[in-house]
Amino acid sequence: MTFPVWILFVSIPCCLCSNSWNKRLLINDQTALHETIQKLQTELQQLKSEVTQLKQQRAPVATPLSSYTRWGRHSCPAGSTLIYRGFAGGHSYNETGSGVNFLCLPDDPLWGIHKDGYNSYSGWILGAEYEGGYFFESGIRDSDVPCAVCLTPHSTSIVIPARNACYDGWHLEYTGYLMSNAHRHPGESEYICVDAHPDVIPNSSSNTNGAVLYMVESICQSLPCPPYVAGRELTCAVCSK
Template sequence: MFVTRGLFFTLLVISEKFRQVLSTDASHDCPRFDYEYKLLERLLKIELMHKEMEANLMHFQDQLKTIQHLSRGHASTFVRWGKTTCPGNDTELVYEGFAGGSLYSEPGSAADFLCLPKLPTWAKNVGGTDIAAFIYGAEYEIISGSNPFSTVSREDDVPCCVCRPPRTTSLMIPARTDCYPGWNQEYNGYLMSDYHVHPGATNYVCVDANPDAVLGGTANNNGHLMYVVQAKCGSLPCPPYVEGRVIACVVCSK
């Protein structure tokens, strides 16, 4: 058991008294005083060790706080598809823009959805040839009767934004409407991709449950198309999955 601060000073005073007694009566044999004096010395040493341990602990705690602060500087990013603003949780907007990708009917196209900045900057212009890859804007292709969204319609163009949470890991989880314990929910929505018979491949993205549309982008220009994703039983076990059910999604961070 460590000596308290008040007791430390009390022991210091008593120790000094014993030292004075022993020094003024050195001709006498004082084994009891000698024993108690040595005991006090040991208690004082223990107290000093305690103070040193406390100082070391505070130093280690300061180092840990510094490491945690530095780790927050290596945060992750995620795209919020269908929105131009980031959710809460101290999440920072990096930029807003337009969802885009390759043409749905081109078999040689890239699969990725891209969030293109609202205000591009241009490098050297080397255009004027069709021997190139192309990028198009994205449209919601939501068939009547299977539209899980109440805020957008078919042919609406898709906005997006890139967000940076103050956490080191971001994860999109398909087939979930909420995050697992210990994770922070950034947003939830529905999984979307291209139509299954189109030759142009796309990846899966999580579109916000309450998406917006690009202002004025209602024309049927096609481009990079986005359809809701449904479960197909077989290799995918049913239950727990259900044939034809629309797949939800959630974006989480930690």
């Protein structure tokens, strides 16, 4: 005897499963995307920081520089660079006008608009001679004075009078003697530090005067003695730091 078999098919709406699954996938994708963006942003910041550090490491550091005049020499000391060399110049020892400072005149002058010929109402500048440099080598008297303008890799340079050495922490550029016009002369001048081992301008030994240089002595009038000594010639040092 045969019995009929009934098979019941239950239909579940697939759209419900599909929507739920799609939502789950969408949430997971958004979370992963957000995490990826955060990771990339972090890496970008790290790269920017590394680039900045590299630029700072490679950026040239500006070297502090200063200049000074080396009176009495054609060249600069070791460690300094020559800017130019020339001739020491100033105003006449027996005149009261013109400037009072010594200048290092370059040996390659350039000219602008000019009218040759002396003018009684112009400033004058003459070459400078050694006069009272009796501590220097023989044969230097009446010779003209060379000079050099030097560039040092230090940020500051100073002249220290009455010392032939620098203070602690300072670099000695050169040492010498303090010189100026003689105190009996009507012309004024500044004090300059002339190198202790001076050069001369070749073929300049004739006594033409002009601007002149004498040793400077300490005088015990308002100047404390000691530590200074009456009539003693003063040294000097050019120092940089």
